[in-house]
Amino acid sequence: MTSTKPILYGAPYSVYVRAVRLAFAEKGIDYDLVPVDIFAQEGVPPEHLKRHPFGRIPAFQHGDIALYESSAILQYVDEVFDGPALQPDAPADRAHMSQVISVLNNYVYKTLVWGLFVPGVQLPNIGFDADRDKINAVLPQAKTCVAALNDLVTDRGWLGTPALSLADLLAAPMLSLFMVTPQSKSMMLDNVALHAWWKQICERPSLQATRPEFDPPLPERPC
Numbered sequence: 001m002t003s004t005k006p007i008l009y010g011a012p013y014s015v016y017v018r019a020v021r022l023a024f025a026e027k028g029i030d031y032d033l034v035p036v037d038i039f040a041q042e043g044v045p046p047e048h049l050k051r052h053p054f055g056r057i058p059a060f061q062h063g064d065i066a067l068y069e070s071s072a073i074l075q076y077v078d079e080v081f082d083g084p085a086l087q088p089d090a091p092a093d094r095a096h097m098s099q100v101i102s103v104l105n106n107y108v109y110k111t112l113v114w115g116l117f118v119p120g121v122q123l124p125n126i127g128f129d130a131d132r133d134k135i136n137a138v139l140p141q142a143k144t145c146v147a148a149l150n151d152l153v154t155d156r157g158w159l160g161t162p163a164l165s166l167a168d169l170l171a172a173p174m175l176s177l178f179m180v181t182p183q184s185k186s187m188m189l190d191n192v193a194l195h196a197w198w199k200q201i202c203e204r205p206s207l208q209a210t211r212p213e214f215d216p217p218l219p220e221r222p223c
């Protein structure tokens with residue numbers, strides 16, 4: 001239990017910022033989201049580089065505790081604030097949760113967000129041509145990512161664990177962007193467990209409450 005209001009520095013479009021916002025929403029914790037423009041023409045604001053030496057978002061402050069790196073922030077938020085636990089107790093379940101988080105950070109973000117969504121949807125959305133070569137080059141790795149996540153869905157329907165965990169909350173914002181790419185349709189048909197996970201998590205109020213708006217708007221999407 002803690003009374004100081006936490007501060008999250010970042011922008012709603014960021015998948016990593018959204019993961020932390022999802023954790024706050026699932027736990028029912030109030031926080032301030034302080035905007036940071038890391039893509040500003042003048043570069044990353046100097047005050048943000050003091051919070052995050054690599055100039056990424058999110059950064060986090062809670063009283064005297066300052067953190068960057070979403071996995072650390074998520075763990076702190078879950079353990080310090082009231083609300084439903086977002087990490088399992090059993091060692092094997094915790095290890096599986098960490099495994100999923102590692103897969104997301106090391107392969108899925110790069111491939112599905114930067115390899116498919118950005119060149120195939122986001123850049124065309126603001127007037128650039130889709131980069132077909134880049135997209136075609138990442139397709140094999142994208143299929144591996146989707147199949148690996150599919151295999152990590154447990155028989156309870158969550159990623160790596162018996163109940164909703166931080167792994168699901170980090171995966172959902174990444175998959176939300178992947179799901180607007182044309183390539184997602186056929187890949188999801190082949191990976192039914194992941195598709196069922198996606199439909200289940202999309203219905204949660206936390207996903208609806210943190211849905212980012214893009215300008216111009218992205219193609220219609222459920223969450």
Ligand SMILES: N[C@@H](CCC(=O)N[C@@H](CS)C(=O)NCC(=O)O)C(=O)O
Nearest residue numbers: 014015016055056057058069070071
């Ligand atoms: N490892 C970092 C990754 C954070 C990250 O890459 N955030 C993206 C936004 S989703 C960012 O700041 N990108 C800016 C850039 O690549 O320069 C974490 O877990 O927080």
